Amino acid sequence: MKPICPSCHSAHVIENIDTSTQGLxxxxxxxxxxxxxxxxxxxxxxxxxxxxxxxxxxxxxVINLAQQRLMQPPLIRAAILPRYLCRTCQHTFSV
Ligand SMILES: [Zn+2]
Structure with a gap:
């Protein structure tokens, strides 16, 4: 099932999993x-x-410890949740 944009209710939504920063x-x-x-x-x-x-x-x-301290729960959740980008209004959301 394809997600629908919560902002403009358009079905022109693409998956936008931003793993580039994490992977790097x-x-x-x-x-x-x-x-x-x-x-x-x-x-x-x-x-x-x-x-x-x-x-x-x-x-x-040391770096691992620093990373764990920097990573706040909301950030971890945002990284795990699949992100979607609306191609109609450029609104980013997660389901
Ligand atoms: Zn939209």
């Missing part, structure tokens, strides 16, 4: 990537890669 954050701040980054930095400066691994995972933990 996960990609950039993934613990795996940070550990890898720490290790390659240490390799480059000829430091024990273990130090880089530890530093990378510590940084990942």
């Amino acid at each position: 954050t996960e990609q950039v701040l993934s613990p795996k990537l940070l550990i890898g980054l720490g290790m390659s930095v240490c390799k480059y400066y000829k430091i024990n890669p273990m130090i880089g691994m530890v530093a990378g995972s510590a940084l990942a933990t």
